[in-house]
Amino acid sequence: MKLAVFGGSGLSGGAVVRLATERGERVRALVRGAADPPAALKDAEVVRGDALDPDAVARTIDGADAVVSTLGGFRGPESISGGTENIIGAMRRTGMERLIVLQGFHIEFPGDPHNVGRAVTNVYLRLRCPPLPGHTAALGRILRSTDDIAWTLVRVPPIVDTPASGNARAGRFALSPLSKVNVGDIAAFLLDLAGSSAFVREAPMFAERTGKARRSDRGSTVAANS
Numbered sequence: 001m002k003l004a005v006f007g008g009s010g011l012s013g014g015a016v017v018r019l020a021t022e023r024g025e026r027v028r029a030l031v032r033g034a035a036d037p038p039a040a041l042k043d044a045e046v047v048r049g050d051a052l053d054p055d056a057v058a059r060t061i062d063g064a065d066a067v068v069s070t071l072g073g074f075r076g077p078e079s080i081s082g083g084t085e086n087i088i089g090a091m092r093r094t095g096m097e098r099l100i101v102l103q104g105f106h107i108e109f110p111g112d113p114h115n116v117g118r119a120v121t122n123v124y125l126r127l128r129c130p131p132l133p134g135h136t137a138a139l140g141r142i143l144r145s146t147d148d149i150a151w152t153l154v155r156v157p158p159i160v161d162t163p164a165s166g167n168a169r170a171g172r173f174a175l176s177p178l179s180k181v182n183v184g185d186i187a188a189f190l191l192d193l194a195g196s197s198a199f200v201r202e203a204p205m206f207a208e209r210t211g212k213a214r215r216s217d218r219g220s221t222v223a224a225n226s
């Protein structure tokens, strides 16, 4: 599989690129700024540019089989909505279908269970970057209105920088302010999704199993939840 990655200089995007190249997949990653790319990108093809530039986005996805976007918004919240619109536009122009997007579980989707942690997260985001929740909500609307791309929005609680545990689950479930997920599990899940048709045009939560869920709900994430 040839993968295009947006957000590869960040925590979860870097983990996706590292795991994909370890698995022998070809990766092209868009990186902005003049600094040397992080070590995670050493075996990837790096495209210099900004996700808000449609040409840079088109160059990144050219010839790819699937796209993974972990674009963040703390250094420019419009990247989350505008960057995703550019990715979808470029995918449409080239007939590409599979798009995996990572975002927080604070983005609401119809039919979600009540999540106590969502209100806490929204307060935190508004304090840290007031325009950010508007752009993440827009991302949800953009994806929900996109029916010609096989997108999956993976919604996560706070991410911890630890290796894969194999103890995470995906689906529709309530999260608490204490919920978390580790970046190794996220990388494996996003890559598995990129190569499968699980959760197409769905927005599963993805988080570490705790308590009752840990005892009763085991198995591989994509297979067990698709």
Ligand SMILES: NC(=O)c1ccc[n+]([C@@H]2O[C@H](COP(=O)([O-])OP(=O)(O)OC[C@H]3O[C@@H](n4cnc5c(N)ncnc54)[C@H](OP(=O)(O)O)[C@@H]3O)[C@@H](O)[C@H]2O)c1
Pocket (backbone or CB within 6 Å): 006, 007, 008, 009, 010, 011, 012, 013, 030, 031, 032, 033, 049, 050, 051, 052, 070, 071, 072, 073, 074, 075, 076, 079, 080, 083, 102, 103, 104, 105, 156, 157, 158, 159, 160
């Ligand atoms: N970390 C968490 O606990 C957590 C929890 C829930 C949800 N999330 C969300 O999940 C996503 C991934 O999280 P993360 O922690 O991996 O994020 P991160 O470390 O902040 O990485 C975000 C990445 O997006 C890139 N980016 C942003 N705007 C861009 C643009 N216009 N053009 C090119 N690249 C751009 C950043 O590049 P630069 O290095 O150039 O800035 C960086 O590589 C984010 O949207 C985050 O808000 C994170």
